[in-house]
Amino acid sequence: MSVADRFTERIPGGDAGLIVLLLAVLYLAYIVSGVILGFSLRGQLNSLAVLTFFIGVFAMLSLALNLHWGYTGLFNIGIVGFMAVGIYVMALVSKPIYQPGSAAQVGGLGLPLIVGIIAGMVAAALLGLVVALPALRLRADYLAIVTIAMSEIVRFTFLSSQFQQFQLFGRRVGFGGGSGVILNFQDPLEAFFSAFGLWDAYLGLVEASTAIIPTNPKPVVDGLVYGGVLLVFVAGYFWLLKRTGESPFGRVLKAIREDEDVANSLGKDTNGFKIKSFMLGCALMGLAGILWFMTQGAVTPNTFRPRITFFVWIALIIGGAGSNTGSIVGGAMFAALLYQGPRYLKNVIEEILPSADAPSSFGPAISPLISQADPLPFVFYTLDSVRQLQLVIMGVVLIWLMHNRPEGLLGHRKETAASIDLTARRGRAVAADGGEDDE
Numbered sequence: 001m002s003v004a005d006r007f008t009e010r011i012p013g014g015d016a017g018l019i020v021l022l023l024a025v026l027y028l029a030y031i032v033s034g035v036i037l038g039f040s041l042r043g044q045l046n047s048l049a050v051l052t053f054f055i056g057v058f059a060m061l062s063l064a065l066n067l068h069w070g071y072t073g074l075f076n077i078g079i080v081g082f083m084a085v086g087i088y089v090m091a092l093v094s095k096p097i098y099q100p101g102s103a104a105q106v107g108g109l110g111l112p113l114i115v116g117i118i119a120g121m122v123a124a125a126l127l128g129l130v131v132a133l134p135a136l137r138l139r140a141d142y143l144a145i146v147t148i149a150m151s152e153i154v155r156f157t158f159l160s161s162q163f164q165q166f167q168l169f170g171r172r173v174g175f176g177g178g179s180g181v182i183l184n185f186q187d188p189l190e191a192f193f194s195a196f197g198l199w200d201a202y203l204g205l206v207e208a209s210t211a212i213i214p215t216n217p218k219p220v221v222d223g224l225v226y227g228g229v230l231l232v233f234v235a236g237y238f239w240l241l242k243r244t245g246e247s248p249f250g251r252v253l254k255a256i257r258e259d260e261d262v263a264n265s266l267g268k269d270t271n272g273f274k275i276k277s278f279m280l281g282c283a284l285m286g287l288a289g290i291l292w293f294m295t296q297g298a299v300t301p302n303t304f305r306p307r308i309t310f311f312v313w314i315a316l317i318i319g320g321a322g323s324n325t326g327s328i329v330g331g332a333m334f335a336a337l338l339y340q341g342p343r344y345l346k347n348v349i350e351e352i353l354p355s356a357d358a359p360s361s362f363g364p365a366i367s368p369l370i371s372q373a374d375p376l377p378f379v380f381y382t383l384d385s386v387r388q389l390q391l392v393i394m395g396v397v398l399i400w401l402m403h404n405r406p407e408g409l410l411g412h413r414k415e416t417a418a419s420i421d422l423t424a425r426r427g428r429a430v431a432a433d434g435g436e437d438d439e
Contacts, residue, residue, distance in 0.1 A: 015325040022329055026051070026336040033344050037351055042213055042220055047344075049223030054339055056230025057292045059331030061312040063237040063324060064284035070321035071245060072277045073257035074136070075144045079312050081151030082124040082282045083289025084304040088158060088175055090120035090290050091299070094185045098172040104182040106165050106174035113191040117290055124286025125279040127154075132278040136271060148306060158301035180300030188294050189222055192229060230291060234328060237284060241324050244280075253277050307391075311339065314394055317401060320411025329409060338394050346386045349379075358384035 030051055034044040061079060068074040094116030095108025108116075127150070135146040157163060164177030175181055193199045202225070209217040244250045252273050255263040264270045293299045311334065319330020358380040359365040365381035368374040382389065401408070 018325060019328050019332075022332055023055070026055075026332060030336070030344065033348050036348050045213070045220050045224060049220070049227050051336060051340060052227030053223070053230060054335035055332045056227060056234055057288055058312065058315050058335045058339070059234045059328045060230070060237050060288040060291070061285060062315045062319060062327035062331040063234070063241055064281050064288060065312055065316050066321060066324060066327040067241055067244070067277060067281040067284070069316065070323065070327070071241075071250065071257060072253045072274055073260075074274060074278055074281075075141070076147045076278070076281070077144050077306070077309050077313070078131070078147030078149075078151035079285055079309040080289075080304045080306060081147070081154040082127060082285040083292065083308070084151075084154050084158065084301070085127050086120035086124045086286025086289040087293045087299055088120075088181070089123040089286075090116040090294065091181055091183055091185070092116075092168075092173055092175070093119045095173075095181075096184060104184050106176060106181065107172055108185070109169065109171060109173065113186050113188065114195070116185070117287065120290050121283040121286045124289075125283040128279045128282030129275065132275045136274045136278065148309070151304070151306060151309065155301045155304050158304075176300075178301065180298050182298050183294060183296065189226060189229075226295060233287075233291060238324050238328065245324070249273070249276075311394075314338070314398055317398065317408055320408025323408070323410040326408055326410030338390070338397065342386045342390050342393060346383045349383060 027048060030047055031044060034047055037043075039047065061083075065076065065079060068076045091108060093109050093111050094113050095104070095106075095110070097110040098104070098107025111119075131146060131150050135143045138146075158175045159178050161177050163175045165172065165174035167173070189202070190199055193202045206218050206221050209221050213220055245254070252263060252268050255266075255268070256270050256273060260270050293303070315330040315334035316327060317330070318333055319326030319328065359377050362381070365378045368377045
């Protein structure tokens with residue numbers, strides 16, 4: 001049994017208990033940071049809402065990537081392209097019909113939001129099919145080249161003036177070109193709760209929250225509730241991929257990951273299985289892109305640069321490929337510690353240390369450290385440049401992981417091949433034989 005398995009077994013609730021424990025620690029750290037920074041209750045709730053949002057989106061993307069890389073061994077570094085297709089197609093379908101004189105220069109087809117979400121997922125899956133048909137027959141490095149090229153092709157397509165505005169079914173629609181597209185469809189939370197007949201109850205919750213947030217509580221409540229909705233989607237992703245991994249389909253995917261030639265020799269259509277896995281993962285990435293950007297008010301093509309893809313890869317590497325629990329853990333740790341963490345750490349340190357102006361360049365920052373052994377100018381310079389150093393910090397963490405824990409925190413966990421737990425039956429058999437388990 002691996003160290004990761006033993007650690008998880010000691011936590012009540014197993015995988016779920018581990019995730020809850022990690023989230024509790026991260027939220028507590030942010031609450032303590034807020035106390036140090038003197039945040040009001042509104043500020044504390046806003047910071048927790050932002051943290052929940054990024055934990056949700058990075059956990060979903062890590063789970064989707066885990067289906068490609070952790071389950072099937074498909075090296076996809078075009079994640080951001082499928083996210084872009086998802087949100088842009090969803091906007092095309094669900095934006096209101098164009099009205100002359102409106103702020104939005106292009107409209108959509110005016111269909112319900114759920115139809116747009118489904119259309120975005122289908123479009124991302126179909127793009128995955130187009131990429132998969134020629135590329136999955138090649139080696140993994142060629143698939144990586146094809147997917148990152150695809151993501152850039154998608155970005156430049158949405159930047160193109162040819163697609164800035166066009167006619168579709170007699171409607172004036174478009175992707176907005178470099179200026180982006182305004183997401184002026186129905187409020188996602190309103191659409192979500194209205195679908196279950198709960199919108200009036202939600203408005204009652206907002207009204208009741210005035211007891212603790214007297215002024216304009218709706219944005220705060222919206223942020224917290226939307227973060228909770230994202231965590232529900234994370235649970236849905238986890239359940240879907242867990243069931244997939246335990247199914248015969250998932251076991252074939254893992255066989256392909258380990259040795260495709262062996263799986264092929266047993267009569268499995270490995271190309272067909274890889275295409276289905278790739279399409280499913282791309283649809284989940286498209287949905288994650290929709291959930292990430294649908295509340296932003298507007299979206300531009302240059303948002304979808306390759307670095308988001310590498311952020312997702314870092315999250316998966318931290319948690320450990322092949323483990324759904326590890327994907328969530330990695331997504332949460334990346335969001336809290338590497339993506340949002342440096343900014344909060346900067347604010348906390350600046351609150352504790354005496355105030356001073358940061359040097360404007362590296363020379364004046366390092367000179368007092370060498371000549372006078374005074375580290376404060378260098379510390380202030382580092383804090384002032386923390387946004388620029390964020391990628392450096394991620395790189396250092398990645399290098400450390402590659403040297404010390406290449407399988408990630410929960411990677412290489414032993415997985416049962418059966419969909420039911422056979423441990424108890426195996427233990428009774430060993431006891432009946434009077435032998436010992438020498439695994």
